[in-house]
Amino acid sequence: MQIIEVTGFGVRSAVVTMRRKGTPLSFALFPMLHVASPSFYAQVRTRLENCDVIVAEGIHGKSRRVGALTLAYRFAPRRRRSGLAEQNYATLLPDTVPMVNPDVSAAEAMDDLKKLPRWTYLLMLVAAPVFGLVFALRGPRAFLDEDLAVEDLPKTSRAEALADSPVAQAMTDRRDQLLLDALGKIYAERGEEPITVAVVYGAGHIPAVAAGLRDRYGFRPREAEWLTVFSQP
Template identity: 75%
Template sequence: MQIIEVTGYAVRSAVITMRRTGTPLEFVIFPMVHVASPAFYSQVRTRLGECDLIVLEGVRGKSLGVSALTLAYRFAPRRRRNGLQEQREELLLPEGVPVINPDVTAAEAIADLRTLPRWTYLLLMVAAPVMGLAFALRGPRAFLDEDLVVEDLPSTLRAEMMADDPVKRAMTDRRDQRLLAALGEIHTERCDEPIRVAVVYGAEHVPAIVSGLGDRYGYQPREAEWLTVLVPA
């Protein structure tokens, strides 16, 4: 199953509904891209308004290291001609739907990155603003890159290579574990309720979410709806 689809015409994200036989609770997975068209965030907001609980990504607290890394996607929306927006809570969250955030703190995120070789860590910090500038100059076409394609098939060569990537592990492993623990608590406490639980996390986290909910609790993808993330000018 493809989570993010990149073609020469558009970037699309698959909203995935997961269900388990015998229980009414549903998990609705929203694979997010942190820079997108305003219409994408509007569509996500509308669908979140139909949910009963939102589990939201977001590193808690601040640090210079986290700020440096997020420059990779904060530059692009600053050029109005790009027609892009940075993902922000006020663009996504509807009123009246409770939100929980099981993500790591900024200090924990940086501590995980510092387990990498020193040169790798320094390269990440230097490369992020350079990438952000490139995105800003190229505009939406910078996102029409096959590297943005994310699949949830762990048996594929691509997924196996990504699983062995120490940078990816440092950036996602602890966060995925926290998220799956939180989803497990929701399942244990509320699986007999007919509710829709939205999981709003970056697309790179979605393979772990899908496989974790399936392997641990028996939830399987039952529906998918494509939302257009952006269309290049």
């Protein structure tokens, strides 16, 4: 199941609806990128307004080191000519729809990363500001570079390699399990209701979520809608 499409023309994200035969509840998976065009976030918000529950990503609490790791995507929108914006829940999530946030705390996130080899952990902290500067200078073109792509799920060959890497596992495994547990709870409590549960998480989390919904509860992808993350100028 393709989640993110990167071409010479731009980047697209697939909103995937998963359903289970005989179950009125459905899950709508929104693969998010932390940096995108404002129109992408506007399209996502419009669709979220028609959902009944939102399950959203978001690490609890603050940490200087977590902040350092997010510099890569926080630098990019600061160059106005890039036409990009940073994801902002204050404007993305409609306050009329109930939200669940099953993510880890900043301390838990750092504990997982500290299990990596020390040189890998230190390299991540040092590299983030460097990549952020590259994104800020290059703008949308950085998305299209095979080596500097900032999409959460890179092109297929690299995505498969990165998904099995210790870094990817440290950053996603615990969070994916918490997310699936939260979705399972909603399904157990409200599975007989004709509601749509939106899952608003980074695209790198979506393959594991889709697989978990399929293997644990029998949900299958039934519809997909492509949204343009940004177009190449």
